[in-house]
Amino acid sequence: MSVKSEPITINLGPQHPSTHGVFRMRVTFDGETIIDLEPIFGYLHRGSEKLAEERTYTQIVTLTDRMDYVSSMLNNQGYILALEKLANIEPKPRGVWLRMIASELQRIASHLVAIGFLIQDLGAWGTPLTYAMREREKILQMFEMLCGARITNSYLRPGGVFMDAPVQFWDALSEFTQNFPSEIEELEKLLSSNEIIFSRTKGVATLTAEQALNASITGPILRSTGVDWDLRKSDPYDYYDQIKFNVPTHTAGDNYARYILRVQEMKESLSIVKQCVERIEPGPIRPHHDEVPNLVKPPIGDCYSAIEGSKGELGFYLVSDGSISPYRWHVRSSSLINLTLLKEMLVGTLFGDLFVTFGSIDINMGEVDR
């Protein structure tokens, strides 16, 4: 006796709690197996790139906060680097060290969110997410000491940062760098050898290095396929060429490799923070107003500058027509480009693996739609 079956198309999102924002997918199932998938985005489009055309260069820093709202320091850094390249601004050393410390802390915070929500998507409701958020809270409090805000920082300015770090920040930072290794160890003890996580993530949604390179995927997803590509190492910006750190890679390219890679990257980021604290010296944090005025007017031209964001290559393209606001501002957002291989990853897997893969890609809808 045979049962007649036919594929069924289901709409997922945009208001689905597991899609990490307002993301919509049109998924076709055969039973429980995915046979087709079409990502649809644009539900969080706020027109940041167009808004920037009528704002001054310093005001755009506030727009970058709202793109990838779990790693706003890194967005600030990427934008400011592009602006410094365009306007030939020489940054002050203390400002650069401070923004390196801030952006590495932000990378840790972003990876903690990624891991926490990946495990949450696996079905471990609450517990690992709470541990991850507990650590992230300490970082956000340090950001509040630095710049008065936890998420929308706007800490960086052309040529450095807007204000020097207070004394209590250094105390909190030294306490954090002391305690954080044991917290990672705890998180790893909880998760990295768990059989349920093994069976749900190992060998699921595998990518090869060739596929990832052809789709210009960057960040932890590319490194999990075995490609040693990190812009901090291969095209150093700020003072990353003076810092010793490793770029962890994995060869499996599956969900578990992406998870374990993020854990290792957090350890590397912590060692970068420690080295920055050792190297930082007193001095001015940003150029004087006579050198870099509030209204920056870059010469006519264009530039592209990219940093290694928490989710991949975060690039900013600026075109200047010599006025106080850019003629065009474009963002190469890593989340959007990392989503392009979603279909290749997921066709052939089961329905339950869909959201796990989604968590392991670690997208942020604010950055996808901008």
Added chain:
Amino acid sequence: MLGIGLIKGLSVTFKNLFTPIFTIQYPDKKVGLLAYSKHINKSIFQILKENPKIFLMGIIGMVTIPVKIDQFPRFRGNEFVWYDDRCTACASCAKYCPLGIIEIVTHPAGENMQAGENYAIDKFDIDTGRCMFCGLCVEACPYDALHMGTDFERGNYSRVNLVLDKETLTSQDKNPSSWFRPQFESNEYNPWEESMSNSKDAGRHEKPSYQKIKEKWVNKRKTDG
């Protein structure tokens, strides 16, 4: 062996069962009778006499007291602190605001126009309903007249009430945050304990008087020939 990883993980959660709670109860927390009497500054017998119901609730630890979370001094708060006698109505803040929510209307009033101090301010509106608290207006202010505030519990039922006008800004308590004001941090000023009503304390430099400006720019040049 299958299951070892699970037991390892469970040992972590078991350990965390006995660690102190790190979440904060907000806006109220449940306390016992002793903490409640300390909070309202009355003895236990007074509470028993005045309100026996609360006394009974206090015995089982079910009375609530409000919790106020202290932020760090640079916290960019929901209200702005504005000193009208420091302000010269230059409208730098209005020009620097990315959203254009500061509205300033002035008229020339006075005899010392060149000293830059005699523009009378008719209107100084900040629409905090549209504000994103980036603090760029505070950074732009050359005379330290505008500061970020430290308050954050300002819920309202109407959008109109979110507009801070000149009267509100001058009459409300002034607890400026030390965001972009390094002189506050060196003085170890704590906005949650003391308010700063005197505008002279708030600035890096005082606004020069008409006499001083005249001395510097007019009389000195005359002597220079």
